[in-house]
Amino acid sequence: MQGWLEKEVADLQLRAKNIRRLIIQMLAKAGSGHPGGSLSATDLVTCLYFGHLPSGEPIFRHDPKNPYWPERDRFHMSKGHCCPLWYAILAECGYFSKEELWSLRKLGSILQGHPDRRTPGVDVASGSLGQGLSVALGMSLAGKIDKKNYRVYVLLGDGEIQEGNIWEAAMASSHYRCDNLTAIVDYNRYQIDGRVDEIMNLEPLVEKWRAFGWYVIEIDGHNIPQILEAYKTVREIKEKPQLILAHTVKGKGVSFMENVVDFHGRAPTKEEEIRALKELE
Amino acid sequence: MELLYQRDIYGKTLVELGKENPNIVVLDADLSGSTRTCFFAKEFPNRFFNFGVAEQNMMATAAGLSSCGKLVFVSTFAMFATGRAWDQIRNTICYNNFNVKIVASHAGITVGPDGSSHQALEDIVLMRAIPNMNIIVPCDGPQTAEAVRVAAEIEGPFYIRLGRAKVPTVENKPKFVFGKGQLLKEGEDVTVIACGLMVYESLQAAKSLVDRNIQVRVINMATLRPLDEELIIDSAKKTKGIVVCEEHSVIGGLASAVDELVSEKLPIKVVRVGIRNRFGQSGEPEELLKEYNLTKEDIEKAVLEILK
Numbered sequence: 001m002q003g004w005l006e007k008e009v010a011d012l013q014l015r016a017k018n019i020r021r022l023i024i025q026m027l028a029k030a031g032s033g034h035p036g037g038s039l040s041a042t043d044l045v046t047c048l049y050f051g052h053l054p055s056g057e058p059i060f061r062h063d064p065k066n067p068y069w070p071e072r073d074r075f076h077m078s079k080g081h082c083c084p085l086w087y088a089i090l091a092e093c094g095y096f097s098k099e100e101l102w103s104l105r106k107l108g109s110i111l112q113g114h115p116d117r118r119t120p121g122v123d124v125a126s127g128s129l130g131q132g133l134s135v136a137l138g139m140s141l142a143g144k145i146d147k148k149n150y151r152v153y154v155l156l157g158d159g160e161i162q163e164g165n166i167w168e169a170a171m172a173s174s175h176y177r178c179d180n181l182t183a184i185v186d187y188n189r190y191q192i193d194g195r196v197d198e199i200m201n202l203e204p205l206v207e208k209w210r211a212f213g214w215y216v217i218e219i220d221g222h223n224i225p226q227i228l229e230a231y232k233t234v235r236e237i238k239e240k241p242q243l244i245l246a247h248t249v250k251g252k253g254v255s256f257m258e259n260v261v262d263f264h265g266r267a268p269t270k271e272e273e274i275r276a277l278k279e280l281e
Numbered sequence: 282m283e284l285l286y287q288r289d290i291y292g293k294t295l296v297e298l299g300k301e302n303p304n305i306v307v308l309d310a311d312l313s314g315s316t317r318t319c320f321f322a323k324e325f326p327n328r329f330f331n332f333g334v335a336e337q338n339m340m341a342t343a344a345g346l347s348s349c350g351k352l353v354f355v356s357t358f359a360m361f362a363t364g365r366a367w368d369q370i371r372n373t374i375c376y377n378n379f380n381v382k383i384v385a386s387h388a389g390i391t392v393g394p395d396g397s398s399h400q401a402l403e404d405i406v407l408m409r410a411i412p413n414m415n416i417i418v419p420c421d422g423p424q425t426a427e428a429v430r431v432a433a434e435i436e437g438p439f440y441i442r443l444g445r446a447k448v449p450t451v452e453n454k455p456k457f458v459f460g461k462g463q464l465l466k467e468g469e470d471v472t473v474i475a476c477g478l479m480v481y482e483s484l485q486a487a488k489s490l491v492d493r494n495i496q497v498r499v500i501n502m503a504t505l506r507p508l509d510e511e512l513i514i515d516s517a518k519k520t521k522g523i524v525v526c527e528e529h530s531v532i533g534g535l536a537s538a539v540d541e542l543v544s545e546k547l548p549i550k551v552v553r554v555g556i557r558n559r560f561g562q563s564g565e566p567e568e569l570l571k572e573y574n575l576t577k578e579d580i581e582k583a584v585l586e587i588l589k
Contacts, residue, residue: 070350117377123348128372131341135373138345145306145328145351165369168338176330 004225008052012224015092016046020253021280022088022101028273030105033113035257036264038085040188040221040248041155047227048075048153049089059231061150064094067120073150074139076124078132079157079186080114081265087111087119095121130163132156133183137173140181140241151235152181159191162200167212173241174213181241182234183214186221188250192264206245214243221246254279283450285422287443288386292317294429295354299325302433306346308355310336315445316356316386336361340369340383347379352433355381359388359401359442367407375413375438382432383408384441389477389528390556390573391446391566400561406533408440409506416505417459418442418527418535420480421450424503427457435459444528446566448478454501462509468496471584472516472523476502476535479526479554479575486580497584508538510546517543522550522587526580528570531555552583 019042027033051059062072077086084104091098096110096119103109110118114127124135136154143150160166173181187205189196196202209216215237219226227246234242250264251257254276257268268276299305299321311334313319322329332339336357343353355362362385363370374381385404392400408414415437417428425443432439455463462474466487475483480501487497498520500512516523523543525536536553543549556573570576 074349076345124344124373125377126373128368131337131344131369131373134338134341134369135345135348137338138342138347139349140345141330141342142306142346142349142351146349165337165341168332168335169342172332172335172338172342 004054004228009224012047012051015050016043017253017280019046019085019088019092021277023084024254024268024273024276024280026084026088026101026104027267028270029102031267032105033084033267034081034265035268036190036250037079037082037157037186037188039252039254039257040250041082041186042085042252043222043224044184044186044227044246045085045089045155047224048231049093051228051231053232060153064121067095071148071150074123074136074152076126076132076136076139076152076154077115078126078135078154079129079160080126083115086115086122090119090121093121129157129160130165133166133169133173136181136183137169137178140173140178141176143180144178150180154183156183156185158185158187158189158196158202161185161202170209170212170214177239178241179238182244183241184244184246186248187245188248190250190259190261190264194261209243209245213240215240216243216245218245219247221248222252283422284447285450286447287419287422287425288315288317290422290425291384291429291443292320294426295321296324298430298433299328302352304350304352305433306330306351306353308332308339308343308353310334310339310357310361312357315358316384318354318356336366337369340366341373343381344369344373344377344379347381348377353381354384356384356386358399359385359404360399363401363404363407363440371411375411378413378437380436382439382441384429384443386443387445388442389444390561390569390575391444391478391528392561393446393566393569394563396563397560402530402556402561403533404442405505405527405529405535406537409533409538413438414506415439416442417503418476418505419503420477420501421448423450424454424457428503431457431459442477444478449481451481451484451501457503460504460507460509462512463501463503464498464512465501466497466499468498469519470496470521471587472498472500472520473526473580473584474500474502474513474516474523474535474539475526476505477528479528482575482577483526483580485577486584489577490581490584495584495588502535505535505538508542510542513539513542514546517547517549522552524552524554524580524583524587526554528575529555531557550587552586554579554583
């Protein structure tokens with residue numbers, strides 16, 4: 001692992017903490033939603049949107065003032081229920097005002113309960129699990145046809161990859177040698193009904209993706225230098241799509257939410273919000 | 282009488298469109314020989330993707346391509362397009378209002394010997410229930426070309442339903458206008474509204490009924506969504522009842538669309554000629570049309586029932 005600038009790492013850690021605070025506040029205000037998976041993927045998506053390569057170039061090329069810039073990199077949140085994370089990041093980027101975050105899940109809001117194109121910065125809606133890798137594949141193929149340089153990133157949940165559609169897309173992505181496509185699995189080991197290995201075991205997961213023709217990188221999904229290193233490595237892989245298998249902790253950052261399955265799909269109460277924000281100071 | 286495969290016309294039209302518009306991308310799921318997207322694949326290999334036997338992936342990938350500005354045509358058999366991949370069509374194509382054109386072949390009972398698993402009799406209802414979806418069921422070969430061109434021109438998701446077997450060309454049709462029914466024959470006794478190959482049968486029935494001094498108004502309702510409400514209400518006013526004919530279940534298809542409209546706006550007797558709560562089976566197309574009461578004689582009977 002090469003030396004990532006301490007300042008870059010510290011900056012991303014601070015950003016991630018602020019994003020986690022926003023997630024807690026949004027969900028508490030909304031009164032429903034999915035904190036567990038939003039918190040487990042926070043470091044991964046924060047590093048994507050705000051991280052830099054050693055050259056100083058941003059990892060993710062986009063322009064919040066011009067959301068439909070044709071050359072932009074694409075991000076798709078296939079595990080759509082974790083959209084509070086995405087919304088907080090988009091607001092931090094300046095796609096829309098932070099005030100909008102308090103309208104999450106309310107009638108008429110641009111911030112729907114699952115990702116939706118009415119939100120600036122969201123290209124494709126999601127929510128029905130298992131389809132996002134195909135969506136990303138389509139974005140990747142469009143880039144290949146047009147000989148564009150953009151990259152496509154898609155965030156998958158671990159429970160989500162029990163869907164057959166994911167494996168159809170995995171097969172097709174390597175068949176068409178989509179090296180501009182990176183999938184990130186937020187492997188937090190819990191799904192709504194309980195532990196993933198008890199509900200429907202995914203292992204051996206690295207071997208499965210490799211067998212489907214993917215270049216696999218296994219990381220600690222809360223270790224910022226490891227995340228940055230993975231985003232740097234995937235750009236150098238040719239002829240193969242890449243999978244970042246990120247080991248994460250469900251509810252990461254809030255002690256009483258960590259590895260508690262109840263917080264997969266329950267918003268914090270007012271009292272829990274106060275406790276959580278205290279931990280995230 | 283000219284007999285044409287709608288899918289041949291589709292395949293040829295796609296190639297023409299491909300030459301005119303470099304933005305068109307075509308997807309298939311291991312049925313490109315049958316759906317005739319193979320013509321496009323041969324001409325434009327860089328803009329054709331075969332996804333193998335994986336319809337769900339194909340539909341959601343079409344959405345991703347469309348999100349990057351591509352005009353995407355997706356083909357497979359009607360059963361697998363609308364049945365297997367319904368969630369992908371609903372949540373990822375139609376909810377986003379993407380520019381994806383699903384052109385499905387092998388719809389209806391006339392698929393023939395392959396039998397029930399391959400005979401889509403519920404595809405129209407599955408597509409008709411989804412907001413944003415436009416639906417065209419062309420009545421013959423030439424109209425297939427018109428439908429495909431219209432779909433390429435108009436932004437948004439389309440479902441175009443084609444058959445497997447050759448169908449007779451309906452002569453002397455007025456110009457096809459998307460969203461408008463075609464009045465093929467005037468008549469003041471009963472209106473027959475049909476789509477697909479039942480249009481030809483309806484005209485034959487109307488001809489026979491002239492001998493019995495019954496004047497039938499015949500409409501080709503090639504566009505099922507948006508529905509030509511004006512023409513249907515006009516028919517409800519001018520004739521004593523409506524017979525609706527389709528090679529589809531009587532539940533949820535064109536007959537239901539007509540029923541829903543007239544029962545709200547101008548209640549009138551509607552008799553449905555379609556498949557009644559049954560699965561298909563193996564047989565030759567002609568035999569199956571007879572077995573499932575989809576012939577000219579069945580349409581005549583339905584007209585008489587209205588006049589009873």
